[in-house]
Amino acid sequence: MSKKIFTVLLLAVFMLAQFSIASAVAVTGDASITAIPDFSSGTDVDLDWAATGMAAGTKNILVWGREYAAVPVAYDPADCQLIATIIGTSDASGTFTYDFTTTANLNALATGDQVEFTLSVDDQTCATADVPAIDSVMGVNYVDATGPVFFYGNPPSTALVAASLDTAACNTFEYWALARDASFVSLDIAYSGFGSWNPQVTGTFAPPAPMGPTSSLLSWTFAFPATATGPWTASISPEDMAGNVSGPGVLRNAVNVVPAELEDCATFSDIAGHEDEVYVRYLATLGLISGFADGTFGPDNTLTRAEASALIEISNGYDDTMLPTSAPAGCDFTDVAASDWFSGWVWQACDDGLMNGVGGGLFDPNNLLTRGQVVTILNNVATSYFVNPALFGGFIDTPNVLLLQFPTPAYPYGGYGFRTAAWTDVSVGAFYATPVQKAYGWGIAEGTSDTTFSPDQAATRGEFAKMLYRALSREF
Template sequence: MNKKIFTILLLSVFMLAQFGMASAVAVTGDASITGLPDFSTTASVDVEWAASGMAAGTKNILLWAREYADPANAYMVGDCQLVATINGTSDASGTFTYDYTLSTLALIDGDSVEFTVTVDDSLCAAAAIPAIDSVMGTTYIDAFAPVYVQGYPPSQSLLMPDSYTYACNTFEFWAVATDGAGFTPVYSGFHAWNTFITGTFAPPAPIGPGDALLSWEYTFPSTATGVWTFGVEPEDKSGNIDKKDYFRDAVAIAPEELEECANFTDISGHADETYVRYLATLGLISGFADGSFGPDTTLTRAEAATLLETSNGYDETMLPASAPAGCEFTDVTASDWFAGWVWQACSDGIMNGVGGGLFDPNNLLTRGQIVTIFNNVSETFFANPLLFGGYINTFNPVTFLYSLPFTYRQSAWTDVSIGAYYAEPVVKAYGWGIAEGTSETTFSPDQPATRGEFAKMLYRAISRID
């Protein structure tokens, strides 16, 4: 055989071999995707699969993926991954973690990825590439972990919040988070706070709710010693986890942290107990002569002025003896116990009159008025921070968060009208975790606030944040 004929035959064999590899077809057997999350991270996604009706022999279950950009894009060998190899006649199922980092996909937030499964007697490199329209499931890419703000017990400490000690043994850590803060086209939603705690004699940590608000109330055991750490790792439903962050970062127990908070005869077991007792320990609120606090009773506008200016660092010796300019109210006289407090709150821009030259000191304070007062604090603080001291003059929600153009929690209240004086303050207070609604759809802005509700809102409003 001459060299020319041999060369032609050799090329023919080579071409037939190549054609045989390129034209391999899927073997007997049906495969399908039985479960696929709506969202996934840019790292990987768990795909549930099943295969049946396979003939005897070795069969490979292959999972193919492609980034959706143009319907004409075909599946590519580089995006195929081996799910399982089945020997003999068998049905099978399972969950396969498709690793995006092993593929040629270049995923960014908002992308969608289409998947299909095939059964083949070859591995990916020689397998039959699925048809363009062979799509069994789609997932969207959520590339960002939740963003959040942490609230620590109120304090005037100059230390970083995760480094200071607390006023007594019972306190609340709280936080608000969002998985969609306006900078991402798709998001999967908030999933879990993943709280953790380490410390001597520490019981299991409570688990935060699977939404955007964490309320973690804790009492140090009387036997607590050594250093303690509290923290969270917020996670969304795609599995994106924010960095580990701390409410308390390996801080040793201080003697005052083992002392009980101030107490009252009628507060034990109340929903607002932690807030009332902590603020009372700080000297920011007080009870009645009989030792009670009255958490479910209402409070007046004059009482609110007193509590707010106490948080602002004032005591009775520092109050004006007469009405400052613009704060002359016909229903507030120098002989009234609340006169100086009302005048100071008016002078600082925290509280205004109700019109007609009246302050209405003895009328009940409403929930809408409380959040409006906090809004006044925010606006006045940025206009003139020198007016503020005490616990208000710290890095807290009412002096910082209220000024931002967005909030972390969204709301749609059926009883808060657009244009109402309290409309924007209600949105801010709920959005930053300071106030809750009275139901999923109502805020009840005209409902008189209880003393316990006010204590909770004040605690959150002056909490240190990070």
């Protein structure tokens, strides 16, 4: 090598060294993510951070994000954001909102995506700062970019107006709703879970707080005081734990309180304070259920199959003057005589496809109705309606939860409805297996524990009233 060439190379090395020293100033300081939520929306996420060991001078705290990949990719300065600029040696901490929408590679995240974060301390801003090592990860966050799916039920009614423009039959009633956050996604995708119903009311009086809102099932009971007046609105806006809000769902839309809503619901001497009181009293006001001659209702008493046939057909718009006087084809049960008080109700329920016999030519009218049989009847109503809607009227033939939700495909995949349970006492082959899943999945029925439905347990009159109220609740 000639002396001239060697001199030129030596000069080039010296100049590169000088450039490196000028542009890459060593910065002393450690930054860390001290807290990050498990889930965030697809818009942004709040990071708690802290910086210690600061040297003199000006330093920038930078946050770097990237989408998780099985084989990690390098951090991109286009996904870096400036958290804070610190002058001096003092420690610092705070919360920073990392905005996905302003990044180059993280502005189109979907539910189930996973994002990795790391922090660095640098004298440069994002565009010219040293990129963190590829294996540097200080925090991880899953993305839930979709809000809950939900439906809601207004008190049963046959009014020919939208549910949100309808009034109540008396002064005490329940609005209820059911939501699911894992909507339209496969079961192996992470989601944040239900957060709050965010109930809102405008009117002339304050309603009670929801019984939730941490549960995905909302039971919202109102009792109009005698002084209630003027327009009144009630709505819900379900929100998940990542902050995604759905809705609003307007249960009542600026409808004036009417005199009927200030009148007490029908009552019985033994119903006050009972867990099913609101359902019993409201349905009694509508004439769908009744008590005994002594003024009691017997909410904890059991119900016979014959009584159930009458109750379901009364909801279908029948009275005793409209019933058959002899058994229709296929409904001639040997234990149902024309002289029995229930014969017409049993025959009508059988002819409509709502209740079947128990085999051997028997209906078993005086045997107790079980919880599994109740939900099977309700499932039969939904099934039969869509086969022959001309058979139906009254409160059944309305846009209610039973008819609108029972036929709806499951969410997200498998099962029925917005919620599922692993029942230990519901066998796959049982006649009530699917009806149990539907009734629980759509909020009409509850279990007797977290793992049992007790399908063979006799249903009480109060339980039946609650299931009927929920099934006939109007929905739009």
